[in-house]
Amino acid sequence: MNYSIIVEDLWKRYGSENILNGISINVEKGGITALLGPNGSGKTTTIRIIVGLIFPDRGKVEILGHNPFRDKDLFKKVGYVQEIPNLPGFFTARQLLEFSASMKGVSRSEVRRVLELVELKDVENKKIAKFSKGMVQRLAIAEALLGSPEVLILDEPYMGTDPIITMHIRDLIRRISKEYGVSVLMTSHIMEDVKELAQDIYVIYKGRIIFHGTKEDLVKQFLGTRVIIESRNLEALKRAISELNYVSGIEDIDKEKIMVTLKEDKREELLDYLISKGVKVKSFYLDLDLDRAYERAVKGDRENNPL
Amino acid sequence: MRGLSKVIEKIILYEIRRAIARKKVITLIIITFLFEIGTYVLLDYAKSTHTAARFLSSIHEYVWLIGVLLPQSFLIHFIAISISAGSMAEEYEHGTMDFLLTKPITRLSFISGKFIGGYVLLTLMYGLMVIISLFLSFFYFGTQVYLNFLPELFGAVVFSALTFYSIAFLVGEIIRRGNIAFLVASVILVTSVALVDVLILLSTLTRNLSYLSISMYFPTWGAEEFPYSIAINIPGAYFLVEGLSLFGGTPGSPLLSSLSIIAYSVVPIFISIYTFLHRDIPKRVF
Numbered sequence: 112m113n114y115s116i117i118v119e120d121l122w123k124r125y126g127s128e129n130i131l132n133g134i135s136i137n138v139e140k141g142g143i144t145a146l147l148g149p150n151g152s153g154k155t156t157t158i159r160i161i162v163g164l165i166f167p168d169r170g171k172v173e174i175l176g177h178n179p180f181r182d183k184d185l186f187k188k189v190g191y192v193q194e195i196p197n198l199p200g201f202f203t204a205r206q207l208l209e210f211s212a213s214m215k216g217v218s219r220s221e222v223r224r225v226l227e228l229v230e231l232k233d234v235e236n237k238k239i240a241k242f243s244k245g246m247v248q249r250l251a252i253a254e255a256l257l258g259s260p261e262v263l264i265l266d267e268p269y270m271g272t273d274p275i276i277t278m279h280i281r282d283l284i285r286r287i288s289k290e291y292g293v294s295v296l297m298t299s300h301i302m303e304d305v306k307e308l309a310q311d312i313y314v315i316y317k318g319r320i321i322f323h324g325t326k327e328d329l330v331k332q333f334l335g336t337r338v339i340i341e342s343r344n345l346e347a348l349k350r351a352i353s354e355l356n357y358v359s360g361i362e363d364i365d366k367e368k369i370m371v372t373l374k375e376d377k378r379e380e381l382l383d384y385l386i387s388k389g390v391k392v393k394s395f396y397l398d399l400d401l402d403r404a405y406e407r408a409v410k411g412d413r414e415n416n417p418l
Numbered sequence: 419m420r421g422l423s424k425v426i427e428k429i430i431l432y433e434i435r436r437a438i439a440r441k442k443v444i445t446l447i448i449i450t451f452l453f454e455i456g457t458y459v460l461l462d463y464a465k466s467t468h469t470a471a472r473f474l475s476s477i478h479e480y481v482w483l484i485g486v487l488l489p490q491s492f493l494i495h496f497i498a499i500s501i502s503a504g505s506m507a508e509e510y511e512h513g514t515m516d517f518l519l520t521k522p523i524t525r526l527s528f529i530s531g532k533f534i535g536g537y538v539l540l541t542l543m544y545g546l547m548v549i550i551s552l553f554l555s556f557f558y559f560g561t562q563v564y565l566n567f568l569p570e571l572f573g574a575v576v577f578s579a580l581t582f583y584s585i586a587f588l589v590g591e592i593i594r595r596g597n598i599a600f601l602v603a604s605v606i607l608v609t610s611v612a613l614v615d616v617l618i619l620l621s622t623l624t625r626n627l628s629y630l631s632i633s634m635y636f637p638t639w640g641a642e643e644f645p646y647s648i649a650i651n652i653p654g655a656y657f658l659v660e661g662l663s664l665f666g667g668t669p670g671s672p673l674l675s676s677l678s679i680i681a682y683s684v685v686p687i688f689i690s691i692y693t694f695l696h697r698d699i700p701k702r703v704f
């Protein structure tokens with residue numbers, strides 16, 4: 112597998128507290144990887160080590176095969192948006208981007224492109240100190256996109272933004288990853304992001320990775336395989352399903368929908384069975400209740416490893 | 419190497435721009451103007467009193483020295499502290515360090531650019547004071563003499579300002595709080611000035627020269643003494659220079675005072691660089 116970011120066995124201690132306990136993360140080239148975890152779990156510390164702001168006590172970080180602590184030229188290819196971006200307020204949006212472009216060795220025409228991309232062209236001459244949170248967030252993303260980076264590292268990219276801006280930023284991340292093959296590592300609290308964007312998920316809790324896999328894996332591991340079936344004849348559907356020994360639960364959702372929990376992933380078998388029984392099915396899909404799966408993952412770990 | 423110097427140059431310009439954008443620096447520039455103008459307006463006013471007029475007529479060709487050397491006693495060090503205490507600390511406080519250090523720049527280039535940038539600004543501010551002082555000297559007192567000493571004196575004052583510029587820079591980097599760093603560095607300056615004055619007084623009262631020797635180990639000694647040790651060589655300006663000097667009568671050569679400046683600058687610079695290269699960059703300090 113080709114990875115853009117490789118993090119191996121990161122350890123970090125502050126005073127007597129272990130913040131990171133052997134974190135390992137791989138970000139696939141061209142993919143979107145999400146790092147999830149409750150507040151104080153170590154997400155931001157991990158990100159800050161990856162971008163070379165914090166030194167690890169132990170462990171290795173590589174971005175595009177380079178060490179971010181030693182090879183600073185690497186940052187010509189890496190865009191980073193910090194959690195609550197703090198940009199020099201005395202600059203206008205244009206001045207900031209021009210400063211950043213000159214540091215990255217990027218042509219000035221890039222400034223116009225990224226300003227248009229985040230829809231800030233109209234306020235390019237306004238001082239950043241007078242920007243709203245959402246505007247600063249978009250400007251920080253524009254800055255990270257200067258020079259078409261190969262890697263984007265986003266720490267809570269929607270912090271403090273309203274739903275419309277959130278949607279706008281989410282679309283932007285999806286687009287740049289898909290169209291330009293940019294590898295994205297992002298942290299987030301919002302499950303909607305994970306559902307819509309991430310192909311690969313890491314759940315971090317108390318400085319340890321407690322889960323790694325796809326969103327389907329997360330749901331399967333912590334909630335079991337849950338299928339939502341829609342049918343006009345729910346009674347017949349329920350009757351047919353109740354005979355199966357690999358079904359562990361049936362739950363009503365509404366007049367035409369039920370949720371079926373399977374002991375093991377036998378989705379194809381279940382669908383074939385329903386068809387063979389003549390049960391008309393309107394829709395049949397895997398339930399991706401990531402919120403609950405994530406809650407279960409963290410809660411389960413909390414119960415196993417109390418504070 | 420060329421690429422490296424270009425990056426440092428960008429940080430130097432960034433630092434000057436950032437410092438000018440701060441209200442504190444704008445206030446200092448205004449104080450600089452008022453200080454120089456006020457000094458010469460007062461001297462001009464003094465011409466109307468008989469005793470002062472007699473004294474001023476004997477030094478009227480050297481009046482430029484007052485505007486050039488007077489800030490050296492305190493103001494220039496205070497301005498140096500104001501600029502450098504916040505140089506690194508404010509980047510931590512505002513959380514902008516993250517933005518800057520995730521660019522293609524090494525920590526060493528960054529801290530070098532920050533240090534030089536603030537120092538260039540300090541030099542420009544002192545240059546402004548000198549220009550005002552020359553203009554007002556000619557305007558109020560006519561032709562001035564021995565201006566060939568000016569470049570050397572200018573360099574000496576700027577060099578001596580390096581002491582407290584470096585100390586405040588170090589305090590800012592370690593404490594990472596601009597206002598506290600400013601306060602701590604100012605306390606060091608004032609305490610050092612006060613203690614040296616006490617030692618000179620003790621030496622005069624007891625006629626014991628060892629008190630003067632002790633005073634030479636304080637950071638203010640070299641920083642204050644060096645420009646005067648050069649100005650004293652201007653023919654006919656001895657009494658004026660002695661009068662302007664805060665530590666008049668203190669023994670010492672330009673070499674000793676410059677060594678004091680170097681020691682009190684190089685050590686803080688090295689500690690600042692070492693700590694910056696090895697410490698974590700925290701999230702914004704609230």
